[in-house]
Amino acid sequence: MKAVTSLQSSQRRNVAKMLLVAGIASIGCMFSANAADVYPSKPITLVVPYPAGGANDMLGRLIGQKMSEGLKQQIIIDNRPGAGTLIGATVVAKAPADGYTLLVGGFASNSVSPLLFKAEYDPIKDFEPIGMFGTAPTVLITYPNSPYKTIKDVVDAAKKKPGEVMYGSSGNGSPLHMSGEMFTSQAGVNMTHVPYKGGSAHILDLIGGRLDVIFDTSTNSTPLIKGGKVRPIAVSGPSRLPDFPNVPTFAESGYPNFAVNGWYALYAPAKTPKDITNRLSAELQKVLKMPDVIEKLRGVGVTPGTGEAPELAKYAPSELEKYRKLIKDANIKAD
Amino acid sequence: MDLFHNLYIGFQTALTFANLWYAFMGCVLGTLIGVLPGLGPIATIAMLLPTMYSLQPTSALIMLAGIYYGAQYGGSTTAILINVPGEASSVVTALDGYQMARKGRAGTALATSALGSFFAGTVGTLVVAAFAPALTSLAFEFGAPEYFALMFLGLIGAVVLASGSLVKALAMVVLGLLLGQINTDVQTAVPRFSFNIPELMDGINFVVIAMGVFSFGEIIANLGKSAEHREVFVKKVTGLWPTKKDFKDASPAAVRGTLLGCLLGVLPGAGPMLASFTSYAVEKKLSKHPEEFGKGAIQGVAAPEAANNAGAQTSFIPMLTLGIPTSAVMALMIGAMTIMGIQPGPTVMTSNPTLFWGLICSMWVGNFMLVILNLPLIGIWVKLLTVPYRFLFPAIMAFCAIGVYTLSNNTFDVYCAAAFAVFGFLTHKFGFEAAPLILGFILGPMMEENLRRALLMARGDWSVFVTRPISAVMLLLALVMMIVIALPSISKKRQEAFVDEE
Structure with a gap:
């Protein structure tokens, strides 16, 4: 008592x-x-x-x-x-x-x-x-059984069909959106930005396969990756994340200047x-x-x-x- | 059986003395906070978070969940007693609950709400325990076109909420939609109708409008009456307990409400709110006496309350299976878990089964406690109505103002509510009802967002709404509903449905 x-x-x-x-x-x-x-x-x-x-x-x-x-x-x-x-x-x-x-x-x-x-x-x-x-850091994530295994897959798809690869974000001006803009400009591709009003609907749409990728902040995606609900493709920053040693950095994948976090x-x-x-x-x-x-x-x-x-x-x-x-x-x- | 084993683990955790105590504390606190108009679970939980860090994570979460349900119970109490809906889902409860209270049947309404919620909570808990993964996939099925169709259906249904003039109800829906346009455009980040006031960039808070239009407007209108008419709010309070006939009327409504609530609650964002609105509309359609709705029909309390509470349970599903919060309260709970060193996410179920199942079982325990706690309290709440109005209304005003302030710790919201009070008084005087306004206000921005997203993702192809089965069925239903309302040949039926006063 x-x-x-x-x-x-x-x-x-x-x-x-x-x-x-x-x-x-x-x-x-x-x-x-x-x-x-x-x-x-x-x-x-x-x-x-x-x-x-x-x-x-x-x-x-x-x-x-x-x-x-x-x-x-x-x-x-x-x-x-x-x-x-x-x-x-x-x-x-x-x-x-x-x-x-x-x-x-x-x-x-x-x-x-x-x-x-x-x-x-x-x-x-x-x-x-x-x-x-x-x-x-930013983690590029996709749904578990998506065809995108590497950044190259994403870029190739975006080059083949300009504007058809879609990335979601939690809103205009969010880190997720800025990452997308920075990446598309550095890779010279055209991807469609689908903004959401905060919350978690964009994650549900990604897991449901309606979005192709999300340039997510690691705070949101770390638990989802660990639970196997989404698959990481690449991480931003100078080195790989201790939690995900198998996920390459953007720099390793050929985008050394990509830095949004x-x-x-x-x-x-x-x-x-x-x-x-x-x-x-x-x-x-x-x-x-x-x-x-x-x-x-x-x-x-x-x-x-x-x-x-x-x-x-x-x-x-x-x-x-x-x-x-x-x-x-x-x-x-x-x- | 896995389920029984899991429930066994859960009850073992939930029924320890300490956890029972925390569940009880949570329920008591939640009820008290919920009864104070405007003070919601978010403000309460945020206040209490610092004291939670020292608790065991399981106990802390059980207590937080208790606050959440308790606040919902308490919110219905104020909706029924003094016409103050503290959250979107209790707007519907206020429609008939408050009318019942005015007729001296507040006790019956409160008991109906408590028992209906308990039933729904019990079913909801079982559904969470047994069908969480299956219902998660339902949430995945819902993309932007489906959300749009569902909300469109809801909006058409909004006119059914009105018990007075159909034209006035439509006008209020449209006005609600327009008010909902005050925000930041989601595609381009352009602030709309904000007139460079930063507070308007995120739109007006729903509670501000609900408080202003529902409660403040009503208070001004009451004060406008001569003193002898208003001095004692309710003169005679009859029968605290529902009669046999009440039970017979309310039970099927509660069952249908529970079912709707369980399904719609899973959808992030609008789930429990849509559930309570939809169940009300369904009851009114099914009833042999639709004209009683809005004037104190017991089904109009039982169904939305059950739907709301069932939805509150199943809205935990995306959080439990995916670690994705579906409401602000859940985001707070996830934050609390993190600070206490538990990593939220899909892994909680396997890495921490006692916490996971303990929380689920404590949902039921919490609901049970709330019934035990609330039934004896009904007598006290009802007595509150016999307090002279000159004492009652300043208290309501003060608490509402505090509640509105705590929304985002900003006085701007209080001023806004004051403006809506004047507006609410005018609409009250001219016989415009507030519920359609609220529904339009809440659904409008969500509808717009999903419509535009659906079109963006379909590259401007409108056919996406009819080629996807779920969305097609809902749009078809909406169409049928519109025809029923519009066609003069069946206007007799419409008369029945809407009881047009003109």
Whole structure:
């Protein structure tokens, strides 16, 4: 019964906490000026620009939970979904630069979405990098009994019947879509892009054989590959994935310049004091060395990052430029 | 027998003291949250996730599943008592359930809903245990043309939901379709009708419209009446328990609803919602007294509630067999599994059989607990209706506002709901019904997406809709339905079906 009562009380505490947060989240920001002394002296809000559930949310929660143990301060996950991450990222870009509002940023919020839609923030200048905590390579997958065994098979088919090989994506501007655009332009072939509205319908259509391939992020496809529901053809990145040593890389298959991957990073608003971002970055680096964190990240197909701020400061602008060029060349536009 | 062996393993896990406790906790929490209008299972689960990490994965999942069912039960309670449908599938329950409550039969409606859901849950659990792989392949059969045809059929059926004027119902369906056009174009990523407001880029949340049009509109209308008419919401509450006649009326409806729910629940996205809408339409068609629908017909509560709950069970199938989440709640559960170190996906069934079958068996346990929990509570819920309206309505408004806020932690949604409240009041005054609007709003964007995808994948060949058998049959059914509605020679039948007031 002891376990039971402790659960109850911890839940009660949690519910009370949440009510408090829901009720006075906005007031909380006003008091930030008073919270001087040692950082962090009050709970930190970690904004996840996606709805609860899904890879970003899960990674944010995992990292947030572990960092809060080290910082000895509560980290509260605040899901602010909408507008292809623009809503959540805007919240952080405009938050006080005191280290109490952080962003789980990455591929969408800091490179592709601001290129496709009108953003109220600058994806680089309005944020202070803390560190990258993971990358998710692209895995080209197909249905189990499909005729495509290698990248060459896919390219040959696309050359023979232009536009008839179909690849699905979770939406316009998703990593899956960008991968498709980059691949077709590098291979000089014409494939049809079939966008879906997030969710998992594209995976069902692939398994059902209605789509030919998907350039999926490894976070989604790793469990499906392990369960034998889809078959991997190639992976992006400099080397093969430890989970799938038999699957060649795009580079090995003749496409050395193919590089699209999801990435996940921690950001603070611009002008956040250096000692605060350094403290956070140090904590992130510690978390990323924990064996159970590494195992969990790898389990969902994420390659753990280093958590170092200078690396992120270099990486993000290069991503932004890469997709600016790709989007311009492929003539993808929103408005 | 494999099935019995599996169920044995499952019950062994689900019936341990600790897991029973977690299932119970989940159900209690879920019911409480569900009864608070607008607060849905997603917000609850997201809140509780941090406390779950320390639990055993199986126990945590059992508790999460309990919250999910509990919230659904609770959601039906608010739909019946105060006309607040918390999710798409309880919109239909509100139609007749609320009318029953207004007539003083809230207890009967709640009991019907609880018993119907329990029956459906039991059948649904068995179906999941026995036919999960077979039903998974049904999900594979459904491509874009099939989804489009199914939704087209649903949309034609939407006018059947109306108990008043047919023309007004059609107008509301079309308005719903138009509201559904506010979003980002899926093919080109162009924001449509968003007027540079980022919040509108993903469209308006369904709950915002449902709250505004259903509950707020109703509240304003009630306040518009003179004080003595509204002061006590319901004066006399009769018979908490369904009578023999009620049982006779409701049982076949619940069985048919269960069947529909089991089948449609497997389809990702719209499954349980379509199931509850379709089962309502079917009951109205089959009934000898279709004119009672919308005025408190017990079948109109039993069928959609059963369908909804059966669908909620079978919607676990794609997640259990493929690791593919079919709803936001399931995406959350998969996330929780990952954080707790269980790799979700098709391998869970073989690598972790106690968790897999324990979860399935706990579904039944959870449903059972909910009946035990809810039947005695009915008396208390019904008492709630006798609270003077001047206390009741501010409470409803406050909770709805909190609920709407938690949708995406954004005040924009609250303002939106306020705007729809005014709109809801006007439609209420002019006798336009909200259910067809909601159905049009939900189905419209999905229909468009699937229509365009079907054509894209068929290279613009429209014949794809009739050359594929499932889609052809459904379109044919829709055509027959349209003819029945349109042809003047059988307009007598139409009169029966729609009870045109003009």
